[in-house]
Amino acid sequence: MTNRDSTLDWFMLVLRRDLTLSFRRSATYITPLIFFLIVVTFFPLALGPSQSLLSSMAAGIIWISALLSSLLAVEGIFSEDFRDGTLDQYFVSSEPVFVLIFAKVLCHWLVCGAPIILASVLSSVFLYLPSGVLFALIISLLLGTLFMSLLGALGAALSLGRSAILSAIIVLPFSIPTLLMGTAIMSAAINQQDYSGFISIMGAMLAIGIPGLCLLTVEAILLNYE
Amino acid sequence: MSNILKVKNLNCRRSGEEVLQGLSFTVEAGKNVEIIGSNGSGKTTILRSLLGFINDYDGEMFWNDSEVSSTLQEGDVSCFYQGHQIGIKPLLTTYENLKFSSSGFNSSQEEIASIANKIGLKHFLNRQSSRLSAGQRRRIAIGRWLLKDFNLYLIDEPFTALDDQGIELIEDIVRELNNKGASFLITGHRPSRLNSQKIYLDVKND
Numbered sequence: 001m002t003n004r005d006s007t008l009d010w011f012m013l014v015l016r017r018d019l020t021l022s023f024r025r026s027a028t029y030i031t032p033l034i035f036f037l038i039v040v041t042f043f044p045l046a047l048g049p050s051q052s053l054l055s056s057m058a059a060g061i062i063w064i065s066a067l068l069s070s071l072l073a074v075e076g077i078f079s080e081d082f083r084d085g086t087l088d089q090y091f092v093s094s095e096p097v098f099v100l101i102f103a104k105v106l107c108h109w110l111v112c113g114a115p116i117i118l119a120s121v122l123s124s125v126f127l128y129l130p131s132g133v134l135f136a137l138i139i140s141l142l143l144g145t146l147f148m149s150l151l152g153a154l155g156a157a158l159s160l161g162r163s164a165i166l167s168a169i170i171v172l173p174f175s176i177p178t179l180l181m182g183t184a185i186m187s188a189a190i191n192q193q194d195y196s197g198f199i200s201i202m203g204a205m206l207a208i209g210i211p212g213l214c215l216l217t218v219e220a221i222l223l224n225y226e
Numbered sequence: 227m228s229n230i231l232k233v234k235n236l237n238c239r240r241s242g243e244e245v246l247q248g249l250s251f252t253v254e255a256g257k258n259v260e261i262i263g264s265n266g267s268g269k270t271t272i273l274r275s276l277l278g279f280i281n282d283y284d285g286e287m288f289w290n291d292s293e294v295s296s297t298l299q300e301g302d303v304s305c306f307y308q309g310h311q312i313g314i315k316p317l318l319t320t321y322e323n324l325k326f327s328s329s330g331f332n333s334s335q336e337e338i339a340s341i342a343n344k345i346g347l348k349h350f351l352n353r354q355s356s357r358l359s360a361g362q363r364r365r366i367a368i369g370r371w372l373l374k375d376f377n378l379y380l381i382d383e384p385f386t387a388l389d390d391q392g393i394e395l396i397e398d399i400v401r402e403l404n405n406k407g408a409s410f411l412i413t414g415h416r417p418s419r420l421n422s423q424k425i426y427l428d429v430k431n432d
Contacts, residue, residue, distance in 0.1 A: 006332070009331055009332065010331055013325075013326060013331040014326075016326070017318075017322070017326035020317075020318065020322065020326075021315060021317055021318065024317040025317060080315075081313075083311065084311045084312075084313050084314070084315070085308070085309045085310070085311030085312055085313040086313035086315075088277075088279070088307055088309050088311075088313070089306075089307060089308070089313050089327065089328045089329075089370075090328050091279075092277055092298075092305050092306070092307040092328070093306075093328035093329065094304060095328060095331075225274075225279040225280065
């Protein structure tokens, strides 16, 4: 077996393991989804049913709700594995730790980020978001929530063994560029302007973020051992 | 016989306080070393310092007969570590806990079934670990030793929560792996019946 096959097997193993655990512990994926739907629903209740008002605020509402929801479960990315000794065994094994981190981030996105994207399509209906901007909403959230999972993993690694809220406090200030890019894409789409430049910037953030933030996360976890 | 690990004058600290001074020992290929001491004597600290999880130590480590002191990561030794926390997930079955471990991902279903048979969990392969006893969960952790060939096993208090059969199981497995050339560095509160060099630690009370 080549190293590449072995690395891919290792990646798939960690991903399968974390997905299995997440689906057996339904709160992992249901809590962020319910939180997202509750927050989004509160806005029409608080602001009233005015179509023009809700429509103008929809993109911001969806984006802020998605960011906050995706941070709800970040603490769990490493905490259990750290407590029960699994991370020790993974770190001592000769398998690449970077791959382990990325598999765990991808699992977090699949169980938290992806359902939020689907829920955002549903919520766009009662926030009167024009149907013509749905593609922009989905693509911006796809890039944005994956980047948030990467940032969340770093925050979770830095706050291992400490209060769960600490990781959210660490991550939120760093999520501002993602929020700005996401809402810029939506504004451009609503005003029928070209938004491909913003998507490219978000794509570039993600391309740098995957290796950069995963490596930083490895170092942040190691800090907890010292 | 080649040395897997040679430790010279190891001084370990925990939270800035010195827990042991001047420890030296050698782990030869296919042989075992047991570090015996009471709570707080620094057994876990030694293992975690060797693994690089704790960097607050001084002394020299020579991995794989090297003449240059190095860390485990530089030493090119395949290691398996089992700490106090054994990393068994209650929501996973016996099969999944073996398969999804750091040593088991290349193992086939047949290999895992054969290991489950060896550790006495043949009939519990598809049972979630939350429905197993603490001793049975320990047996899964022992089964992980067999999933892949390692040079050195660093095992922190492996006899905890095991009945007589469980202890015999460990002794048999250690012998089997010794015959394949693997070495064990084990910690414990009291000496075991294993054929090993035994090192006794004292608690520093000052």
